[in-house]
Amino acid sequence: MMIKILLAEDTxxxxxxxxxxxxxxxxxxxxxxxxxxxSEMLGTESYDMIILDIMMPKKDGLAVxxxxxxxxxxxxxxxxxxxxxxxxxxTGLDAGADDYLTKPFAMQELLARVRALxxxxxxxxxxxLVYADIRLNxxxxxxSSQNSVRLSIREFELMKTLMMNVGHExxxxxxxxHVWEHDPEANPEAVWLYISYLRGKLIAVNSRTVIxxxxxxxxxxxxGLS
Amino acid sequence: xxxxxxxxxxxxELKDHVQSPDSKPAxxxxxxxxxxxxxxxxxxxxxxxxxxxxxxxxxxxHGDDPVEHCLSRIKTDASMRDKCTRRGLxxxxxxxxxxxxxxxxxxxxxxxxxxIYGIRDxxxxxxxxxxxxxxxxxxxxxxxGYRSYHMTLLADGFxxxxxxxxxxxxxxxALEHQMRYKNRSGRAEDSLIISELKRCADELASTDxxxxxxxxxxxxxxxxxxxxx
Numbered sequence: 001m002m003i004k005i006l007l008a009e010d011t012x013x014x015x016x017x018x019x020x021x022x023x024x025x026x027x028x029x030x031x032x033x034x035x036x037x038x039s040e041m042l043g044t045e046s047y048d049m050i051i052l053d054i055m056m057p058k059k060d061g062l063a064v065x066x067x068x069x070x071x072x073x074x075x076x077x078x079x080x081x082x083x084x085x086x087x088x089x090x091t092g093l094d095a096g097a098d099d100y101l102t103k104p105f106a107m108q109e110l111l112a113r114v115r116a117l118x119x120x121x122x123x124x125x126x127x128x129l130v131y132a133d134i135r136l137n138x139x140x141x142x143x144s145s146q147n148s149v150r151l152s153i154r155e156f157e158l159m160k161t162l163m164m165n166v167g168h169e170x171x172x173x174x175x176x177x178h179v180w181e182h183d184p185e186a187n188p189e190a191v192w193l194y195i196s197y198l199r200g201k202l203i204a205v206n207s208r209t210v211i212x213x214x215x216x217x218x219x220x221x222x223x224g225l226s
Numbered sequence: 227x228x229x230x231x232x233x234x235x236x237x238x239e240l241k242d243h244v245q246s247p248d249s250k251p252a253x254x255x256x257x258x259x260x261x262x263x264x265x266x267x268x269x270x271x272x273x274x275x276x277x278x279x280x281x282x283x284x285x286x287x288h289g290d291d292p293v294e295h296c297l298s299r300i301k302t303d304a305s306m307r308d309k310c311t312r313r314g315l316x317x318x319x320x321x322x323x324x325x326x327x328x329x330x331x332x333x334x335x336x337x338x339x340x341x342i343y344g345i346r347d348x349x350x351x352x353x354x355x356x357x358x359x360x361x362x363x364x365x366x367x368x369x370x371g372y373r374s375y376h377m378t379l380l381a382d383g384f385x386x387x388x389x390x391x392x393x394x395x396x397x398x399x400a401l402e403h404q405m406r407y408k409n410r411s412g413r414a415e416d417s418l419i420i421s422e423l424k425r426c427a428d429e430l431a432s433t434d435x436x437x438x439x440x441x442x443x444x445x446x447x448x449x450x451x452x453x454x455x
Contacts, residue, residue, distance in 0.1 A: 147365065197435065
């Protein structure tokens with residue numbers, strides 16, 4: 001699928017040059033020349049990424065960005081700043097920009113930043129983790145080996161954390177911080193219950209991997225004796 | 227009714243033994259078994275007796291009946307004839323009682339996962355019973371997501387197919403069967419429908435494990451608290 005970018009830049013030559021380079025690199029580009037037009041496009045279209053010049057007529061880039069974030073739209077935003085104004089960059093990042101680039105810039109650098117911002121997005125949804133005889137699919141929250149089961153969100157996050165730290169002991173405190181970070185009610189007993197769920201589910205998919213560890217202690221995903 | 231049975235070998239209509247213990251099958255529908263029928267009924271009663279025995283034992287320990295319900299049936303002539311035809315076998319008493327191993331069928335539906343293996347072990351240990359064949363569709367679900375533990379017993383000279391499953395597995399099997407065989411539009415063959423039904427089966431299986439884990443935590447039994455099962 002083609003990655004779709006909204007470009008808002010009032011300098012005509014730069015706008016045309018950026019559009020050409022991005023299109024040559026297989027991005028789909030909607031180009032506008034002021035902030036109001038950018039907000040209008042954002043109201044009707046959806047984009048994988050947005051490039052905003054800060055200084056623009058009618059509505060500046062920061063205002064466009066603030067409106068966007070106020071609507072809870074989290075599309076990655078790259079800001080273009082006219083000079084190396086520290087204030088602009090700080091304000092921009094604080095307003096919810098993901099990255100910035102100071103003019104003048106090299107096209108290669110712009111392309112690299114665009115790739116970085118769009119990659120993060122796609123890698124997050126389409127991921128599949130593999131370890132020994134198990135697979136964890138992030139699109140379907142599916143744990144599979146010779147059999148498959150669907151996990152709850154919390155089980156999935158815990159399994160993912162264990163799979164990304166194979167061979168490393170993760171203590172209960174670490175898991176509470178990383179898997180239950182937004183839940184003030186969470187306690188070591190919850191960690192133990194979820195470890196127990198996953199152990200049952202590893203058996204259910206007929207995997208030879210096991211989670212070692214005791215209640216309240218450290219846990220580690222490893223290959224068991226088959 | 228006959229059309230349903232014809233196309234639906236996986237989910238035969240069983241009569242509920244708890245709710246209608248005295249409903250005897252109409253004799254004329256079971257001619258294929260000849261004079262063996264009373265002995266078949268006795269063999270079936272023996273297996274049902276063993277299941278009741280297990281329920282009593284578990285109830286004494288836990289205070290709860292581990293079995294939600296228990297159904298059984300003897301295959302009717304019509305259903306047996308269909309099966310013989312499908313398998314390319316002659317429709318005779320000999321085939322019905324030897325080649326076909328589910329002339330007598332029992333389905334035990336449990337509340338919790340571990341009871342499936344509890345009943346399995348109990349039945350396998352009944353003196354005089356031999357386990358002829360076992361298929362663990364819990365460990366390896368069928369492609370469509372179907373889960374159950376199937377075991378064929380040789381009990382009092384007759385083959386008895388016992389299907390063990392949880393309430394959620396039973397629910398899934400019943401609803402999947404209903405959608406698949408009662409809908410003639412062809413939509414049931416749709417790959418989206420098939421994969422969505424599989425997803426439901428995988429979610430229910432996951433929930434069964436969670437429920438078992440919660441129960442074990444309450445009773446401090448520690449089902450999956452050890453790294454390996």
